Amino acid sequence: MHKPWEGRFREKTEEFVEEFTQSVSFDRRLAEEDIRQNLAHIKTLLKAGILTKQEAHLLEKHLLDILKEVQEGSFPFRKELEDVHMNIEAELIKRAGEIGGKLHTGRSRNDQIATDERLYIKREIKECVILLKNLRKELVRLAENSIDIIVPAYTHLQRAQPIRLSHYFLAYREMFLSDELRLINAYRLADASPLGSGAVAGVDFPFDRFFTAQELGFRSLVRNSMYATSDRDYLLDTLYACAVIGMHLSRLSEDLILWSTQEFSFVELPDRLCTGSSIMPQKKNPDVLELIRGKTGRLYGNLMSLLTTLKGLPTAYNRDLQEDKEPLFDSIDTTKKCIEAMNLILEGLSVKADRTTPPFGDPMTATDIANYLVMKGIPFREAHRIVGNLIAYAISQGKNLGDLSLREFKEFSELFEEDVFELLDPRVVVDRRKTYGGTSKQEVIRQIQIAKREEGVR
Numbered sequence: 001m002h003k004p005w006e007g008r009f010r011e012k013t014e015e016f017v018e019e020f021t022q023s024v025s026f027d028r029r030l031a032e033e034d035i036r037q038n039l040a041h042i043k044t045l046l047k048a049g050i051l052t053k054q055e056a057h058l059l060e061k062h063l064l065d066i067l068k069e070v071q072e073g074s075f076p077f078r079k080e081l082e083d084v085h086m087n088i089e090a091e092l093i094k095r096a097g098e099i100g101g102k103l104h105t106g107r108s109r110n111d112q113i114a115t116d117e118r119l120y121i122k123r124e125i126k127e128c129v130i131l132l133k134n135l136r137k138e139l140v141r142l143a144e145n146s147i148d149i150i151v152p153a154y155t156h157l158q159r160a161q162p163i164r165l166s167h168y169f170l171a172y173r174e175m176f177l178s179d180e181l182r183l184i185n186a187y188r189l190a191d192a193s194p195l196g197s198g199a200v201a202g203v204d205f206p207f208d209r210f211f212t213a214q215e216l217g218f219r220s221l222v223r224n225s226m227y228a229t230s231d232r233d234y235l236l237d238t239l240y241a242c243a244v245i246g247m248h249l250s251r252l253s254e255d256l257i258l259w260s261t262q263e264f265s266f267v268e269l270p271d272r273l274c275t276g277s278s279i280m281p282q283k284k285n286p287d288v289l290e291l292i293r294g295k296t297g298r299l300y301g302n303l304m305s306l307l308t309t310l311k312g313l314p315t316a317y318n319r320d321l322q323e324d325k326e327p328l329f330d331s332i333d334t335t336k337k338c339i340e341a342m343n344l345i346l347e348g349l350s351v352k353a354d355r356t357t358p359p360f361g362d363p364m365t366a367t368d369i370a371n372y373l374v375m376k377g378i379p380f381r382e383a384h385r386i387v388g389n390l391i392a393y394a395i396s397q398g399k400n401l402g403d404l405s406l407r408e409f410k411e412f413s414e415l416f417e418e419d420v421f422e423l424l425d426p427r428v429v430v431d432r433r434k435t436y437g438g439t440s441k442q443e444v445i446r447q448i449q450i451a452k453r454e455e456g457v458r
């Protein structure tokens, strides 16, 4: 197999080097983008007078045949031809003859790979955005179905204040909305054409780069040819967006893992989404959630990997940049799978409301009791201390706040009256949180309506 660049060489490439430098085993994923790019480049060459109409047609026809074979999976990729670009070009030359050799006029693999990756990432980001939207819709559905379920909210993993379970799901829905913004930011940075930059300095043929960009559906151009051929910043933004999605999914996983323990028993995962133990017959393990949590480490690693590759690179293209692909593909695949896995889990989740609802007298309403005193004129710090003492007393008596009498309350402040007992009901205190974005019923319903409108759900 002849290599397109072999003219200058007097020795056959060492086989080890072929194996070590090849990228076709993984960049073949970019074959469709590469062909799309070739088709646009043919039009640019035609416009610049380098190809005749007939030549352009011939090349197009063969490229479309190759595209079909790529899509069917029958295209014969060869490692000796190093990367996806030379594989497709070599095959085109084989089929179209000498004219095929005109395709690479005024182009370098440096602007070629930069273009393929931008086309690829735009497509993948769109898919991730759709998956995230489905996940958010599922969270909104759960929020709607759990308005009347009260759960403890934890801070420091200690019972803090009661909330509506909807409120919890809406928190994650908002996180995944911010993830969409990060992805769109990466998309916008990727949405510029590097093609026509050549190897580093631009091209000495009269290429209309604006025309090429339009043909490929790019919104704008990467202007400077040095930057265009070596910029991978938009990939960093993509990998960062994936890492944050992973972080959000991982925290949600952790909560659900904890909530599905016997000790919590707040939720039950369906058998079909769990796995068992090879030795302990009683086990039902939340492995899907653990793997989502675990794979987040890879998403972080991939971001660090590319950051490290880019650090200290001499200006313009260096072969190190080939190392961007495996982390990128892995992050995209992993992120998409993890979002889908979480969607499945949420669809199958059942909540045990009898377990989650805090009992009457649960000290989680202590903030409200302190605020009761505040409304009667006591400075908050003082009210906090009084209620703290009240709680310490209840603990020392082995009692719940609900077991105390008004007399006992009054020992801590004369201002306590019969109506304080209403505030020992977690169902009552949740509805006192009426601030925008708070957990009261009216506010949660409002937030669900906003979410539904934003997600286009009826």
Ligand code: ARG
Pocket: 023, 027, 083, 109, 110, 113, 319, 321, 322, 323
């Ligand atoms: N496989 C290379 C990459 O992924 C393509 C560009 C190669 N350019 C070169 N001059 N060797 O970056």
